[in-house]
Amino acid sequence: MSKPIVLVNFYSPKSLGIRYLEGALRAAGFEVVVVYFKGFHSVHPQKPTPEEINALVSLIREKQPLFTGFSVMSSLYLEAVTAISQAVRGCTDPPSPLVWGGVYATLFPGRCLPYCDYVLRGEGEGAIVDLAERLRDGTDLSDMENLAYLPDAPAQLSTVHSPLSTVVNAVRPLVTDLDSLQMAPLGTGEKYSIEGMLKRGDPSLTSVSYETSCSRGCPFVCAYCSTVSLKRIYRDENRHYMRFRSVEAVITELKAAKAAMKNLSIIHFWDEIFSSDKAWIEEFTQKYRAEIGLPFDIWAHPLRTDMELIAALRRAGLYQVVMGIQSGSPSVRKTAFHRTETQEQILAAAQVFTDAKVPRVIYDLILRHPFESLAELKESYALCARLPGRFTLQMHGLNFLPGTDIVEEAVKRGLFTPEQLEEMMYAPMEKQYASWWEADTPDPDVNFWYRLIYLTQFPSMKKKAARLARDKEEGKPSADGAAAKCYARAKKMARMRHIWQKGWAVLKGKVS
Numbered sequence: 001m002s003k004p005i006v007l008v009n010f011y012s013p014k015s016l017g018i019r020y021l022e023g024a025l026r027a028a029g030f031e032v033v034v035v036y037f038k039g040f041h042s043v044h045p046q047k048p049t050p051e052e053i054n055a056l057v058s059l060i061r062e063k064q065p066l067f068t069g070f071s072v073m074s075s076l077y078l079e080a081v082t083a084i085s086q087a088v089r090g091c092t093d094p095p096s097p098l099v100w101g102g103v104y105a106t107l108f109p110g111r112c113l114p115y116c117d118y119v120l121r122g123e124g125e126g127a128i129v130d131l132a133e134r135l136r137d138g139t140d141l142s143d144m145e146n147l148a149y150l151p152d153a154p155a156q157l158s159t160v161h162s163p164l165s166t167v168v169n170a171v172r173p174l175v176t177d178l179d180s181l182q183m184a185p186l187g188t189g190e191k192y193s194i195e196g197m198l199k200r201g202d203p204s205l206t207s208v209s210y211e212t213s214c215s216r217g218c219p220f221v222c223a224y225c226s227t228v229s230l231k232r233i234y235r236d237e238n239r240h241y242m243r244f245r246s247v248e249a250v251i252t253e254l255k256a257a258k259a260a261m262k263n264l265s266i267i268h269f270w271d272e273i274f275s276s277d278k279a280w281i282e283e284f285t286q287k288y289r290a291e292i293g294l295p296f297d298i299w300a301h302p303l304r305t306d307m308e309l310i311a312a313l314r315r316a317g318l319y320q321v322v323m324g325i326q327s328g329s330p331s332v333r334k335t336a337f338h339r340t341e342t343q344e345q346i347l348a349a350a351q352v353f354t355d356a357k358v359p360r361v362i363y364d365l366i367l368r369h370p371f372e373s374l375a376e377l378k379e380s381y382a383l384c385a386r387l388p389g390r391f392t393l394q395m396h397g398l399n400f401l402p403g404t405d406i407v408e409e410a411v412k413r414g415l416f417t418p419e420q421l422e423e424m425m426y427a428p429m430e431k432q433y434a435s436w437w438e439a440d441t442p443d444p445d446v447n448f449w450y451r452l453i454y455l456t457q458f459p460s461m462k463k464k465a466a467r468l469a470r471d472k473e474e475g476k477p478s479a480d481g482a483a484a485k486c487y488a489r490a491k492k493m494a495r496m497r498h499i500w501q502k503g504w505a506v507l508k509g510k511v512s
Contacts, residue, residue, distance in 0.1 A: 003066040003096075004031040004190075005132060008056070010070070011040050011077050013193060013203045014211045016270070017102065017124075018071055022184040024125040030132050032184070033063055036193040036203055037084070043437060045429050048080050053087050055198040061091050066135055069120075069128065072112065073102040075402050075425060076432050085115040097135065101128070107229055107403040109148035110166040119148040122171040122233055123216075125181055145172040174234055178216060178245040183253065186260040209266040210257045214250050214284075217242035218272035220301065222324075223338040223406040224366065224398065227272065244275060247283040254292050266319075267296035274298035274313075281309050285316035295319035297360075302341040305349035310356045320360040321353055322394070327366060328380030336371035336409060343383060354389030360501055361391040368441055368450060369398035370415040377449045384456040385466065392497070393457045395450070396436050400425055448472060448480055451487035458490055 005025055009015040013036040022032045037056060038048060060068055068088060072081050081100075089098045100112045101120040109119040118141070120127045127146035134141055141147060148168045175181060191202045204210070218227045219242050231241050258264055275281060288296075297320035298313070310318070325346055326337050333339040353361045367380060384393065400407050400416075402425050410416050416424070424435070440447045449472075455465040464486060471479040 002029075002031065002136060004033050004063050006033045006035065006060055006063055006065040006068045008035045008037055008068065008070050010037050010072070010081060011045070012036075012073075013039050014207070015071060016183070016211065016213060017073070019183040020125055020181055021069070021101075021128050022189065023182045024129050025132060026184055026189065027182065028129045028132065030066075030129075032189055033059075033065070034184075034189065034191045035059065036191070038080075038195055043433070045077070045433050047429065048084060049196075052194050052196065053084055055194050056084065057087050057091050059192065059198060060088055064092050065096050066132060067097040067099050067117075069099045069101060070116070071102045072100045072105045075104050076399075077429050078104065078426065079429055082115050089116070099131065103226055103230065104402065106233065107226065109168055113148065113150045113166060117149070121146050121148055121168070122230075123175060125175065126172055142167070143169065145169055171233060174240050174243070176240050176243060178243050179249045186257060205261055206263065207261065208263045209268055210254070210261060210264055211268045211270055212250070212253060212257075213270045214275060215242065215244045215271045219304075220273070221338050221405075222326075223336065223409060224326075224401070224404055226401060226403045228405055229403040244277070244280065247280060247287055250284070251287045251291055254288075258292065258294070265294065267292070267294050269296060269298045271299060273301045273304055276304040276306060276309060278309065281312055285312045289316040293317060297321065299323070300349070300353075302345045302349040305352050307352045307355065310352050310358065314356045314358055318358060320362065321358050322362045322364060323349060323353075324364040325383070326364065327372065327376065328383030329372065329376035330379075332372055332376050336406065337366070338405065346383065347386060347388070350387050350389070350391070353391075361389065362394050363387065363391055364394045365396070365453070366398050367395055367453070368446060370410065371398075371413075374443075374445055374449070377446060377453075381449050381453045381456070381465075381469065384453050385462065387456065390459065391457055392494075393454060395454060399432060399436050402426075444480055448483050451483045455483075455486055455490055458493060461486060461490060 007018055007021060009018045015036070018034060022034055025032050035056060038046065038052070070081060070085065072078070085098060085100075089095070097117040098115075099118045099120060100116045101124050105112045105119045106121040109121060112119050118131070120131065124146070127144075130144055131141070131147070133139075134144065141149070142151075146169065148166055150165055151167055152165065187202050187205050191200070193199050193201070193203045217231070218225075221228045234241060254267065275284070295317050298318065300310075300321050300323045302323065302325075305323070310321075326339060327333050328343075330343060333341070350361070350363075363384075365380065365384075367377065398406075400410065400421055407421055407425070410421060411418055424432075452465045452469055455461040468479050468483050468486070471482075
C-alpha cells in the first residue's frame with residue numbers, strides 16, 4: 001500500500017492552491033491528507049500554540065507520509081511556518097521529506113531550504129505529481145523541473161542561509177488550458193482543521209461563502225505586489241501569463257459547491273482583476289443567473305471598468321466590488337506604486353458602479369507611508385471627497401513584502417537601508433500586521449487629513465469634513481479636536497454598517 005501525502009495550508013481555510021494540488025495528486029492515484037492550520041485574522045493574528053503544533057506533529061507521525069507539503073504563500077506568517085517546520089521535520093520513522101511551495105517559497109528558495117528538504121517553485125500541479133512519483137519510485141530528483149534543493153545539506157537542520165549553494169532548476173511551461181486542472185471536490189478525501197485542537201472534516205462545508213477564481217495572472221505591475229516578480233520567472237512566456245478558465249468550467253464548479261454547502265449564500269471571486277472580455281462576461285452572466293443565482297463579489301480596476309459589463313454582472317447577482325485606488329495622489333500612484341490611471345479614470349469607474357447600482361462598493365487605500373507627503377495625503381482627501389454614490393473605504397498602511405518592487409524603490413530613495421527593510425519584512429507577525437493597520441502617527445496634521453478621508457465614506461459627514469478642511473487650512477485650532485470626535489463617531493457607524501451589510505448579503509443569498 002502506497003504512503004499518503006500530507007498537505008498543510010496555513011491561515012487560510014479555503015485555499016484554492018491546496019485544492020488544486022490535492023486534485024492533481026488524487027488524479028495521479030495518490031492518497032492525500034489535507035490539513036488547514038489555523039484560520040485567517042487580519043487584525044489580531046495568532047501564533048500557533050504548542051498544543052496546535054503537537055497536534056500536527058502527531059497527525060504526521062501517524063500517517064507516515066511519502067512527504068509533507070507546506071503552502072508558504074506569504075512572509076507575514078513565516079515565523080509560524082519555520083517554527084512548525086522545525087517541529088515536524090524528522091518526526092516520522094524513517095524521516096520523510098518536508099517540501100515548501102507557494103509564492104514566498106517560489107521567490108526565495110534559498111531562505112526556505114534551511115527549514116525544509118525541497119522547494120517547489122511556480123505553478124505546482126504538474127511538479128508535485130512529478131515529485132511524488134519520483135519519491136515513490138526512488139528515482140533521481142536532481143533534474144526535476146520546478147525543484148530547488150541544497151545538494152550538500154546536512155542531516156541535521158541548518159539555520160544558515162546559504163543561497164549560493166542552492167540548486168534552482170528551471171520551471172516547466174505554464175499551463176495554458178486552465179480547464180485541464182481540476183480541484184478536489186468539496187467534502188471528499190481525508191481533511192482536518194487545527195484551531196486549538198485537531199478536528200476532522202472539511203471546514204468549507206459549514207461556511208456561508210465559497211471562494212474561487214476564473215483566471216490566473218494579472219495584467220498590471222503594481223510595485224507593492226509580488227505578481228510582477230512571479231511573472232519574471234516566466235519571462236519567456238509573459239504572453240501566456242494572463243489565462244482564463246472557460247465559463248462552463250466555472251459554473252460546473254459552483255454548482256458542485258452549491259450542492260455540497262448547505263449554508264452557501266455568497267460567492268467570492270478572487271481573480272486579481274475580474275474578466276473584462278465581453279463574450280466571456282455575456283456567457284457567464286447568462287449561465288450564472290440561471291444556474292447559480294447567488295450574490296457574488298469581484299475585484300475591479302479603474303482601467304478595466306465598463307458600464308455595459310458591470311451592468312450585466314449586476315443583473316447576474318453582483319453585490320460587491322472592491323477597487324484599488326491606493327492613493328489620491330497621481331504622483332504617488334505613478335512613481336511609487338507603478339499605477340498609471342488618472343484621477344478622471346478613477347472617478348469615471350466610480351461613476352459606473354454608482355450608475356449600475358452596485359449595492360456595495362469598496363475602495364482600497366494605502367496611506368500614511370514614507371512615499372507620501374502631507375500635500376499628497378491631502379490629494380487623497382480631495383479625490384475621496386469627489387467619489388460619487390455610497391461607498392466604503394478600506395484604509396491601511398504599506399507593508400513591505402519580500403519580492404516586491406517597492407522594496408528596491410524604498411532603498412533607491414534612501415527611505416530605508418536594506419538592513420532596516422530586512423528587519424521590517426521578517427518581523428514577528430503581530431508587528432507586521434500592526435503596521436498594516438497602523439495607529440495614529442506622531443504627526444497631528446497627518447492624522448487630521450487621514451480622519452477626513454475616512455469621513456468621506458459617510459454621506460452625512462461629507463459636508464462636515466469639507467468645513468473641517470477649510471477650518472484647518474485657515475488655522476483654526478478647533479479643527480483637530482472636532483475631526484477626532486467625528487472620526488470616533490464614524491468608526492462606530494462603520495461597525496454597524498458592516499454588521500448590516502454582512503447580514504444583508506447572507507439573507508439575500510438565502511432568499512434568491
